[in-house]
Amino acid sequence: MREEINRLMELQTIDRQLKELEESLSSIAGQVVLLREQLEGNQQELDRLTEQDAEIIASRKKAERELAEGEVRIRNKRMRLTLIRNEKELQALSHEIETLKDTNQRIEAELLATLEGADERTAKIKELTQAIAKGRAELAKAEKEIAAEVEQLKASIEKHNRSREQVAAAVEPNLLSRYKMIFNRRAGVAVALAKGGTCQGCRMRLPPQLYNEIQKHLQIHFCPNCQRVLYYEG
Numbered sequence: 252m253r254e255e256i257n258r259l260m261e262l263q264t265i266d267r268q269l270k271e272l273e274e275s276l277s278s279i280a281g282q283v284v285l286l287r288e289q290l291e292g293n294q295q296e297l298d299r300l301t302e303q304d305a306e307i308i309a310s311r312k313k314a315e316r317e318l319a320e321g322e323v324r325i326r327n328k329r330m331r332l333t334l335i336r337n338e339k340e341l342q343a344l345s346h347e348i349e350t351l352k353d354t355n356q357r358i359e360a361e362l363l364a365t366l367e368g369a370d371e372r373t374a375k376i377k378e379l380t381q382a383i384a385k386g387r388a389e390l391a392k393a394e395k396e397i398a399a400e401v402e403q404l405k406a407s408i409e410k411h412n413r414s415r416e417q418v419a420a421a422v423e424p425n426l427l428s429r430y431k432m433i434f435n436r437r438a439g440v441a442v443a444l445a446k447g448g449t450c451q452g453c454r455m456r457l458p459p460q461l462y463n464e465i466q467k468h469l470q471i472h473f474c475p476n477c478q479r480v481l482y483y484e485g
C-alpha cells in the first residue's frame with residue numbers, strides 16, 4: 252500500500268507541475284490574445300468608418316450632380332421666359348422655375364448635411380490607421396518574443412503528460428478517479444500527511460482507530476472530513 256501511496260504522491264507532484272506549466276502558458280499567450288483582440292477591434296471600427304465615408308462621398312457627388320443639373324434647367328427656363336408673351340404660359344413657367352429653385356435649396360441643405368462630421372471621421376480614420384499599424388508591429392514583436400517560451404512550455408507539458416500517463420497506468424482505476432476528483436476539488440492536494448493524529452490537509456483530528464490503521468499502511472485510507480488520501484511517515 253505504501254507503494255500505491257508513493258505513486259499517488261508522484262502523480263500529485265507531476266499534476267501540480269502540469270498545472271503550473273499550463274497556467275504559465277495561458278498567461279503568456281494571454282498577452283498576445285489581448286493584443287490581437289485590440290487589433291481586430293480597431294480594424295472593424297476602421298472598416299465601418301471607411302464604408303460610411305465612401306457612402307457619404309457617393310451621396311455628396313450625387314447631390315452635386317443634381318444641383319448642377321437643376322441650375323442648368325433653371326437657366327434654360329429663364330431664357331424661355333424672355334420669349335413668352337402669353338400671360339398664362341408665363342405664369343406656368345414662372346411656377347416651374349420656383350419649384351426647381353425649391354428643389355435645389357433642398358439639395359443644398361442635404362449637401363451641407365453630408366459635410367457634417369466629415370472632419371471628425373477623417374481624423375478618426377487616420378488615428379485608427381496609425382493604431383492598427385502600431386498594433387500589428389506590437390503583435391508581431393510579442394509573438395516573436397514568446398515563441399521560444401511557448402515552445403519550451405509545450406514541450407515540457409508534453410513530457411510531463413507522458414510521465415503522468417506512465418505513473419497513472421500503475422494506479423488502480425477507482426483510486427485514480429477518486430484521486431483526480433480530490434485533486435481538482437482540493438486545490439491540487441489530494442494526498443495528505445497524517446501526523447500527530449491530525450489530517451495535515453484539513454487540520455481535522457482523526458479518529459484514533461483510523462489513525463492507528465493509517466500507520467499500518469495495510470490499505471488506503473481517506474480523511475473523513477476532506478476525503479484526501481492519508482499517509483503516515485514513521
Ligand SMILES: [Zn+2]
Pocket residue numbers: 443450451452453454455474475476477478479
Ligand atoms: Zn482532511
